[in-house]
Amino acid sequence: MTNTLHILLVDDDPRMTRTLADILALHGYQVSQAASAPEALRLAQETAFDCVLSDIAMPGMNGSELARQLYEIQPGLPVFFMTAYASEAVLQQGLAAGAVGVLEKPLDIQHLLDFLAGLCEAKVVTIVDNDSDFCRTLGEILERRGFRVACVSDPHTAIETMLADCQILLLDMKLNSISGRDLLAAIRRSHPDLPVVLITGYRQEMAAAVEGALALHAAICFYKPLAIPDLLTKLSEIQRGNLKKLWKATQK
Numbered sequence: 001m002t003n004t005l006h007i008l009l010v011d012d013d014p015r016m017t018r019t020l021a022d023i024l025a026l027h028g029y030q031v032s033q034a035a036s037a038p039e040a041l042r043l044a045q046e047t048a049f050d051c052v053l054s055d056i057a058m059p060g061m062n063g064s065e066l067a068r069q070l071y072e073i074q075p076g077l078p079v080f081f082m083t084a085y086a087s088e089a090v091l092q093q094g095l096a097a098g099a100v101g102v103l104e105k106p107l108d109i110q111h112l113l114d115f116l117a118g119l120c121e122a123k124v125v126t127i128v129d130n131d132s133d134f135c136r137t138l139g140e141i142l143e144r145r146g147f148r149v150a151c152v153s154d155p156h157t158a159i160e161t162m163l164a165d166c167q168i169l170l171l172d173m174k175l176n177s178i179s180g181r182d183l184l185a186a187i188r189r190s191h192p193d194l195p196v197v198l199i200t201g202y203r204q205e206m207a208a209a210v211e212g213a214l215a216l217h218a219a220i221c222f223y224k225p226l227a228i229p230d231l232l233t234k235l236s237e238i239q240r241g242n243l244k245k246l247w248k249a250t251q252k
Helices: 014-026 037-046 063-073 088-096 109-121 132-144 180-190 207-215 228-250
Strands: 006-010 030-034 051-055 079-083 101-104 124-128 148-152 166-172 196-200 220-223
Touching: 006 014, 006 037, 014 030, 030 037, 037 051, 037 063, 051 063, 051 109, 063 079, 063 088, 109 228, 124 132, 132 148, 132 228, 166 180, 166 228, 180 196, 180 207, 196 207, 196 228, 207 220, 220 228
Parallel strands: 006 030, 006 051, 051 079, 079 101, 124 148, 124 166, 166 196, 196 220
Antiparallel strands: none
């Protein structure tokens, strides 16, 4: 699955955003621009973005507060700060708010492009559940919050097909003719580090299977009916962890 990323640039210097927007557009990315944090928040209410590049030192609302409010609108959204002079305290505040990384001005464009290429290749939450209606409904909820979603209702689908471009796996524990724990064991042979979130509507019946799946390094189990805000928070936490690893890898 290949997708063109939609990137939001936020900076009160219009020359900066125009120049960077032109560079990114030349490399095939769709770009929107905002001259202030309030304008960025308005755009985020209207459009699902794949990445935000924001100046951290802006009048009225700095990048740290912008990041915090963006995550309330689009929990899975990766935010990067751009800065030439922000204090270490402000930068740490921004990273504590959940930002993936910091770009020093003048920007290292190749580093940024390498990261965006990796982000474009892996940005999918895969739901494996034989209840196609549940898959569709949950998928729509996640897509509205900025995630890309693939739904798999047949647990016997080849693992490599099932997990194509998968960044996070949502795995139901009670599947037709196979338990989620057994499927996870098969997945772990080829994807030992893939983040996995378990879901089930059978708390007592599936207790042993859930315990076994957690022993295979699943992150957490959510029970149906799902607490969507808690699920979104966990998915966002996992996604930002994935992106921080990707960001560090592009710095090598």
